[in-house]
Each structure stands twice: as C-alpha cells, then as structure tokens.
Amino acid sequence: MSRICVVGAGYVGLVTGACLAELGHDVVCLDIDHEKIAALRAGRVPFYEPGLAELLDTMRSRGRIAFSDRYDEAVPSAAFVFITVNTPTGAEGQADLEAVRNAVRDLAAVLSPHAVIVNKSTVPIGTGDLVEYLARRYTSVPFSVVSNPEFLREGSAIADFRSPDRIVLGSRNRAAAEAVLALYEPVRCPVLITDIRTAEMIKYASNAFLATRISFINEIAAICERLGADVTEVARGMGFDHRIGAEFLEAGLGWGGSCFPKDVRALIHMAATSGTHPQLLRAVLEINRDQRLALVQKLHTALGSLEDRTIAVLGLSFKPNTDDLRNSPAIELIDLLYYEGCQVRAYDPVAMPRARPLLPASARLCATPYEAVAGADAVVIATAWQEFRELDLARLRAALRVPVIIDGRNCLDPAATRAAGFVYLGVGRGSGQPLAATLPRAEPREADEPDTAILGRDGWTR
Numbered sequence: 468m469s470r471i472c473v474v475g476a477g478y479v480g481l482v483t484g485a486c487l488a489e490l491g492h493d494v495v496c497l498d499i500d501h502e503k504i505a506a507l508r509a510g511r512v513p514f515y516e517p518g519l520a521e522l523l524d525t526m527r528s529r530g531r532i533a534f535s536d537r538y539d540e541a542v543p544s545a546a547f548v549f550i551t552v553n554t555p556t557g558a559e560g561q562a563d564l565e566a567v568r569n570a571v572r573d574l575a576a577v578l579s580p581h582a583v584i585v586n587k588s589t590v591p592i593g594t595g596d597l598v599e600y601l602a603r604r605y606t607s608v609p610f611s612v613v614s615n616p617e618f619l620r621e622g623s624a625i626a627d628f629r630s631p632d633r634i635v636l637g638s639r640n641r642a643a644a645e646a647v648l649a650l651y652e653p654v655r656c657p658v659l660i661t662d663i664r665t666a667e668m669i670k671y672a673s674n675a676f677l678a679t680r681i682s683f684i685n686e687i688a689a690i691c692e693r694l695g696a697d698v699t700e701v702a703r704g705m706g707f708d709h710r711i712g713a714e715f716l717e718a719g720l721g722w723g724g725s726c727f728p729k730d731v732r733a734l735i736h737m738a739a740t741s742g743t744h745p746q747l748l749r750a751v752l753e754i755n756r757d758q759r760l761a762l763v764q765k766l767h768t769a770l771g772s773l774e775d776r777t778i779a780v781l782g783l784s785f786k787p788n789t790d791d792l793r794n795s796p797a798i799e800l801i802d803l804l805y806y807e808g809c810q811v812r813a814y815d816p817v818a819m820p821r822a823r824p825l826l827p828a829s830a831r832l833c834a835t836p837y838e839a840v841a842g843a844d845a846v847v848i849a850t851a852w853q854e855f856r857e858l859d860l861a862r863l864r865a866a867l868r869v870p871v872i873i874d875g876r877n878c879l880d881p882a883a884t885r886a887a888g889f890v891y892l893g894v895g896r897g898s899g900q901p902l903a904a905t906l907p908r909a910e911p912r913e914a915d916e917p918d919t920a921i922l923g924r925d926g927w928t929r
C-alpha cells in the first residue's frame with residue numbers, strides 16, 4: 468500500500484485516484500479549485516462518468532480517498548505524486564503547459580525525499596525533462612520523474628483502468644518506473660518501460676492513429692456514397708482482417724472530445740516546429756471538419772434551402788455515455804445549422820444541463836426525442852446513444868412535419884427506416900447503386916424543390 472497524491476481532480480485525476488484507492492492505496496485528490504473540492508467532499512462528482520460516483524463513495528467510506536485544495540496538506544506524505552492537470556490547446560495549436568508548470572512548482576516545494584513525480588497529463592514530447600528541470604528549481608530533495616500516459620476512454624474509463632490494453636512507463640530511472648508499475652498490482656497487461664520522450668510520443672501517436680482511422684473510414688464513406696457501396700459493411704469486411712481490426716471504423720459525423728482534436732493539433736504543431744511536414748495529420752483534421760459540412764449538405768439535398776427550416780438534433784455530447792460537450796461534433800453542427808438560418812430543437816439523454824450556454828439562444832432543448840422532432844422538417848442523429856437505436860419510428864414519423872432522417876452516426880437500419888416512410892440518409896450507406904439514382908425525395912416546399920440543378924451544383928452525379 469502506498470500513499471499517493473493525484474494533482475488535478477478532472478476526469479483523469481478522479482478516475483485514477485478512485486481506481487488506485489480501489490487497488491488498496493491511500494489517495495488524496497488535490498485541486499486548486501476550492502468549490503470542486505468542497506463538492507467532492509460532499510459526495511458530488513462534477514461530471515457524468517458511469518460508476519465513478521459510486522466508486523468514489525465506496526472508497527471514501529473505507530477511508531481510502533480524501534480531497535484537498537492545499538499542496539502543503541496533500542503532498543508531503545505522498546511517495547507518488549501524479550500530475551493529471553489539463554493541457555488545453557494554445558493559440559497556435561500547441562499544448563498549453565501553464566497548469567503543468569504551476570502544479571510542478573507547487574508540489575515540488577513540499578515534496579518528500581525520494582518521491583516519484585508521475586506525469587499522466589498528455590504533454591508535448593520533452594515535457595518530462597521540463598518537469599524534472601522545473602521541480603529541481605523548487606526543491607533540493609532527491610526525486611524521480613516517470614511518464615505514465617493514460618489511455619482511458621470517457622464513458623468506460625473505470626473499466627479501461629481495471630483492464631488496460633497496456634501500461635506505458637518512461638523514465639531515466641528504471642527503479643522508479645518499476646515502483647510505479649507495482650502500484651498497478653494485480654492488474655495484468657503488456658508493460659512497456661522506455662525513456663520519457665518515447666512514452667510521451669506513444670500517447671500522441673496512439674490518439675493520432677485512432678483519429679486517422681476514423682477520418683480514413685469517413686473518406687471511404689464519402690466514396691461509398693458516390694459509388695453505391697455501404698461503408699458499414701465495408702468496415703465489417705475490413706475488420707475481420709486481424710491486421711486491421713474492427714474498432715474505430717465507424718463512419719459518421721466525425722470525432723470530437725477533449726482529446727483527439729487537442730492531441731492531433733498538438734502533434735501537428737510539434738511536427739511543424741521541429742521541421743517536419745505533417746501532411747497526413749493535417750488531412751486527418753480536414754476530413755474530420757468536412758464531416759459536419761457534408762451532413763449540412765445532405766440536409767440541403769433533401770430539403771433545398773435550409774432558411775427557416777426546423778431541424779431536430781438528437782444527441783449533443785461528443786459521444787454516447789458521457790455528458791462531455793467539449794469539441795462535440797453535434798454542437799459544431801448546430802452552429803452550422805444556425806448560420807444556415809435553421810431553427811434547432813435538440814435532445815440529449817444526459818448532456819442538456821451543460822449544453823445551454825454552448826448553444827445559440829434560439830435553440831430549444833426538449834425533454835424527449837419525440838418532443839424535439841415535433842413539427843421539424845428533418846431529424847439529425849448526431850450522437851450514437853443507444854436510446855436513438857430504439858426509437859419508435861411510427862411515433863417519430865407522426866411527429867415530424869417532413870419525414871427526413873439524416874443518420875449522422877449510422878444508428879438505424881436504412882431499409883426498416885425507409886419502410887417506415889422516411890427519407891433516410893446515413894453516412895456512406897449506398898444501397899448498391901450510386902446515390903443520385905436512388906435518392907428518395909422529401910416533401911419539399913415548392914420554392915425549395917431539390918431539382919437536379921441542386922444535385923448537379925453540389926457535385927452529386929446526375
């Protein structure tokens with residue numbers, strides 16, 4: 468059993484703290500946000516992560532986890548100090564290290580001799596060296612630095628911690644890396660002990676690769692759409708190849724969240740400032756941005772002009788099972804719809820309380836998906852919540868003014884949805900023929916008849 472301080476009580480910090488406590492360690496989660504610490508002490512978790520509130524409660528009742536807003540209270544008795552503060556995107560796409568610098572300054576001043584500083588925040592290559600250099604300025608006690616990147620997915624972070632695909636540790640001091648590894652006992656998985664810079668790069672390269680897979684399948688989806696193939700089947704067929712694998716090949720509105728956009732941009736920035744030409748990564752970003760535009764284009768194809776149209780958007784969080792709205796494709800889509808002159812009615816199972824300040828004032832938040840679609844000209848599925856896969860299509864059809872479904876996450880069965888009387892457009896889901904030959908027509912307003920001129924102007928094959 469070790470005494471551990473986790474600096475930064477955000478997603479990564481609280482999940483790491485709770486799970487290390489579950490493994491039997493004594494944990495203090497530290498944050499300079501006094502209100503957040505007061506809320507955590509009162510048993511309130513500031514965001515939605517399945518199982519986390521319950522695990523924190525259990526650990527607190529067993530006396531395994533405590534919360535503090537003071538470095539001099541939380542750090543001196545800790546043998547391991549984890550840094551899990553946020554590293555937002557700076558003005559030029561680089562990771563902003565201010566929170567890391569401040570944390571290192573404040574923890575180093577009260578560090579116990581031989582403590583290990585473990586960096587879990589996603590930081591630019593070389594930050595481990597910077598942490599060592601900075602900490603040395605504020606303390607004279609001996610210490611070690613270990614980079615231990617996290618690979619936790621929001622929505623399944625606790626499960627990911629309990630059974631990780633791998634543990635990566637980077638350090639100049641192998642004994643320190645092994646001591647950090649011992650904290651994870653009895654977790655079993657492949658372990659890689661390497662140097663700090665390589666460990667830091669593994670994190671960026673992993674996220675950039677996953678984002679690349681998604682942008683790749685989205686590019687394939689665009690081609691499928693033109694040529695009449697179904698990308699969901701294409702992805703299945705590809706996924707059986709063990710060299711490719713089945714995951715992260717879901718075409719749709721694209722990726723968002725607090726990690727991929729920030730990390731891909733930061734890697735591009737690191738590449739460019741170190742004199743290389745990150746052309747693939749730039750294309751990955753560009754394809755992702757275009758996914759939102761392509762969805763608006765589909766609405767145009769189905770409805771003609773979007774001016775004064777009412778569009779129901781189902782799903783606001785950046786992915787299902789979280790209320791996180793950071794860089795959410797759904798929110799970016801709503802911005803585009805707003806600039807097209809649309810009225811937006813939106814619904815999300817958990818993210819609505821946090822969504823209001825991010826949406827145009829005219830956007831209406833609704834209590835159910837059926838309320839959201841009432842009187843709408845089209846419905847867009849923007850986040851793949853399970854609830855949307857189980858929608859009552861007849862009820863939906865009765866509530867919509869124009870029965871158009873743009874399935875931005877390929878949640879629904881195209882044939883069943885069309886059979887229920889909808890104009891259905893997914894992402895990359897051809898039906899064996901080029902799209903223009905098969906595109907069913909919505910009931911457009913007279914002035915907006917989506918004639919072949921619209922199809923032609925926008926580049927669809929006639």
Ligand code: UGA
Nearest residue numbers: 617618619620621681715716717721722723724726785786
């Ligand atoms: C991601 C990584 O998956 C984690 O391994 C990593 O630890 C984390 O970032 C991080 O750096 O902290 P997360 O941001 O929680 O985790 O979300 P993902 O599950 O990776 O999804 C990212 C985005 O890609 C979502 O918007 C999701 O809807 C989208 N996505 C995912 C697709 O569009 N298609 C797919 O096939 C998979």
